[in-house]
Amino acid sequence: MSSDPSDPSGAPDEQGPSQWEELMRSLFGSDSEEAMRQLRAQGLDPQALSSSAAFQNDPKMFQHVLDQVKRLLTATGDSPVNSDVAHDVARQVAVAEGDPSLTAQQVRVATEALSVAELWLDAATELPPAGGTVSALSRSEWVERTLPAWNILAQPVAASVVDALTAILKDQLPDSLGLGISGEGFPAGLLGAAGALDPSQVIRQLGAAVFGMQIGTAAGTLSREVFGGTDIGVPLLAEPATVLVPSNITEFAKDLDAPEDEVRLFIALREVAHARLFTHVTWLRGHLLGLVESYARGITIDMDALESSLREIDPTDTEALQGALSGGVFGLQSTDEQKATLLRLETVLALVEGWVDEVTARAALPHLPHAVALREMIRRRRAAGGPAEQTFATIVGLELRPRRSRDAASLWASIDREVGSSARDGVWDHPDLLPGTADLDDPSGYFARRDQVTAEQSDVDKALAEIFSDAEAGTTDDDAPTEAVDGEQPESGPDDPTTPA
Template sequence: MSEQPSGAEQWRRMLESMLGPDAAAEAMRALESSGMDLSRLESMPGMPSDPSQFAAAMAQMRQVLSADDDGGSSDWKVAHDVARQVAHLGGDPAVSAAQAESARRALQAADLWLDVATDLPPSGGPQQAVSRAEWVERTLPVWRQVADPVGVSVAQALATTMGTDGPGLPEGLDPAAAGLLGGVDMGAMVRKLGRLSFAMQVGQGAGTLAREVFGATDTGLPLLTDPAVLLVPANLDAFAEDLDVPTDEVWHFLAVREAAHARLFTHVPWLRSQLLSAVEQYARGIEIDLRQLEDAVRDIDPTDMEQLRSALAGGIFSPERTESQERALSRLETILALIEGWVEEVTAAAVAPHLPHAVPLREMLRRRRAAGGPAEDTFRTLVGLELRPRRARDAALLWAAVTRELGAAERDELWSHPDVFPTAEDLDDPGTYLSRRESSRAEGADVDEALTMMLEGNLGYSEGAREHDAARAADSAAAESAGSPEQAGPEDDEDPERG
């Protein structure tokens, strides 16, 4: 029976596997000459007791740090893999030919029905049925755009909390351990791990969403970079199983909602930029609760990705919001609510002549939106942002009143520019929106009339002044002409009777 090697021998073997025999021998001599006892490493916070585990962890960290990190791309490659794995949980069947045909028919009918309910034309993009994993592929770039600013803040806060804010080793770590770390910059490593852990959390949230969404617009955010209309057949069928409504009706109803969203995002040029800029403004102002983060990571091994992910998922954002964040959040909630309210109202008008169960389906979607789900909880924890449009009912009432009083054409004209778009104050009292809008327009007309009168008065005065000036110029010209040699005046020639 072979004898278990001593602690020093284990570390020597580990160093040889990492650095080679000569460099390992030199490292051992340096450690011994410093008076360091290798057995002390086992009691260091976050240090694995087994040298082979430590070697594996360091090798993993070098691989992470040496990965191509063009703007965090390596982090999001991992997030992409996580999202796909989560989307596959419970199965992710490929889209069958029958499902693809059902989606095509439903989306074609949706465009025909919507042509009667709105003046906004079809999106013009491809109409596709996709699997859950394909949904991840299509939407993850926008999730990255939304979440990246928060990931940077999380990474920096994590490095500060763990005492690795600057380059080199963390505070309190024996400098003799530097030889074992092989020159790893612990600050860079922790920041990298923080960004990676956060990206993986976003990937997990996106993968969870992929198992719940009906298309690309369920969150209210424009998750596609190019115009398209998507349906996820596996999720549509799963939703229809629990309803006492024919599956075909469910497909048509949800197809109309998806196509209505697509028309908005395609033909309202300012909408996408307004939404994403509000999210980015909110995210960039996020502050990390360092005390709460310190409690979360106090007893974890920072090289253990699972422990780090769990710690970051526990809620680390400061509950206090800046004034800029409050403005961004108010603008975001208002736009999301008005999008959802418009889609709800237009969908109801489009499907009413065709689907017998349109009203219960509308109410079912409202309850589903109000209840939320695990994916929304994930993103609320990660970004501190509520994706559900809480004021969608108020927005639906507003759009219904506008449609009733002014018609669909003038209702849709309100999307033409942010300056004429309803505001959060309008959602406070949607029943009086039209009367207040009319009063505002009347006041604006009065101002325009006053300005017109002022301008016309100024023009009239200027014309009179010009006529007067012209008359004076004519008199002056006549006087000059009288004083010429051919027509001398009394001022030019002497009177002969004068002595």
């Protein structure tokens, strides 16, 4: 770089070097000068970067880069998902198409719809209201409320992917940084402020950042599509609550023949029905999340596909890594245990969606003229999914779509006709009572199969009772051997083998 003052293009920028010196000091501490010397020896002059027009014209951009680099290299903890990155990306994606603050009118209309829905639903189910807060949320607020659940859902798969990244890139990362450092680790002088980091640790931080970007992208995109807190069938709110996202409901209603008020009330019915189920069936939330986690932990990574996708990219480029991981890196092999877990998960998701579908329709029909059409529209929407759900499938390894929700709705309607809504809702009392795939295949035969199971269980109980009864009878006083008194031998009968000849 020229220092001739008559050459404005080559004159060092007064702001640039001080900014990069700040960066060096923040990352390398007292060893910043040594770090600069080693970087120049490798042909990378950090001071030359200060001539970038972007940094000269936009100091805020430099500060953003500085904060991101510091956050990445000084990240602590063993989580495979960088929740800070997920949060930042999700907020950016959520507001990309606009996210104005809700007006008082929007909040009032949404909360009133939820209150009316509670009253109508009382006639369709014995489960009481969920309680908790009643809210209207902007897209950004929806992200804030649900992002912790997304991070938890993605962690099992993220851990597997980060391990795979570490195995593939551990020898590639140091050279890609242009530092010529061996795979044994970075010199202490190069990361003095954060402590010496070896390539594996850097890769794990990069992997966590990439997964954070993917989670943020999925959650941010979903925030522009969802209507409340329960749209995907898995509870995303940790506490009992009912919420609506008015901006998305308005957008959805534009393409429908039904009035927006009807659309809002129908969606509010679905939200409060989900909330009642997840609140009062206390085992359900943990059961669903446990099945997701169990399935995700068994997912295998296609190492060949992953290595191929990483071959032509810079592993320090988090956006390139994100694209590589979105190209299908999950192995196709599924163990019998994986298949069984996936079947149970899909069945429970269908049962949840079918129950909500049935009680919502029963509550809406007396009040909403377009209830039948709205029910079919929501069914198709849930069955088809959307771009955000597809993105979520790439980061969790499965699609959270209720493939058999229509069959499940028919089953719940059949149970209601036979025994009433109270007994129908009582099926949720314990996971062992839930219908299975055979019941979805043949809803009309549910009670016959249940009676058969009950009869078989009764036979087993009867057999066990007889066994225990016989065992107790075999140890009564009449059958007990006569004890010797004062050293005498017990009396023996003529046929007793102990009788002397």
